Amino acid sequence: MVGNVSNFNNQAFQGVNFLQPGQNSAQNGIGTQTNSSNNNSGTRSSLSGSGTNSDIAQIAESKVGEQTSNIAGTNGGRLACAAVVSNVLSEAGVLSGNEKTLSCDQLERKLKDKGARESGKQEGAIAFVGGGGGSSAHVGVVGEDGKVIANSSSQRQVTTGWNPESDSRGNVRYLSLA
Numbered sequence: 001m002v003g004n005v006s007n008f009n010n011q012a013f014q015g016v017n018f019l020q021p022g023q024n025s026a027q028n029g030i031g032t033q034t035n036s037s038n039n040n041s042g043t044r045s046s047l048s049g050s051g052t053n054s055d056i057a058q059i060a061e062s063k064v065g066e067q068t069s070n071i072a073g074t075n076g077g078r079l080a081c082a083a084v085v086s087n088v089l090s091e092a093g094v095l096s097g098n099e100k101t102l103s104c105d106q107l108e109r110k111l112k113d114k115g116a117r118e119s120g121k122q123e124g125a126i127a128f129v130g131g132g133g134g135s136s137a138h139v140g141v142v143g144e145d146g147k148v149i150a151n152s153s154s155q156r157q158v159t160t161g162w163n164p165e166s167d168s169r170g171n172v173r174y175l176s177l178a
Helices: 053-063 081-091 104-113
Strands: 126-130 136-142 148-152 157-162 172-176
Touching (some): 053 081, 053 136, 053 157, 081 104, 081 148, 104 172
Antiparallel strands (some): 126 136, 126 172, 136 148, 148 157
16 A cells, blocks of 8 residues: 655655555556755755755755654654655656655665666765665665765654664665766
């Protein structure tokens, strides 16, 4: 079943449907998202870009502090990492609205299908932790300062400073389209 997001800080995810793990967009009629303002800092509006690493990093940084507890299908925000990164990539012009997903594995496959390659840790790269090939456990975005922005399952919000290299869930991969 597709989760319809009801609220995500200033309604940035209002009306956004995400693919559930094991589901594809052709089966479910997932719609698209319209960008809305993120007034987290009061100064930055929702960004839209051309999919550059810089755009991806800036958009991810604009999400820091946003609550994820109301994203449907994420166990109260505990499993929202792929939803957060999917939204960032959609705003950056990398993913279309019907390509958003709640699954780290689906997100990694979609990026590889779009030509993403392992890049090492660099601004705007997408960090995956886990075995890969069907067992990715967590995902985030490398920010402009090199810190990784991701959903915190304990805080149920987007945070900065996740360290994939010290994460015990498996090997680390950084993918970049640039």
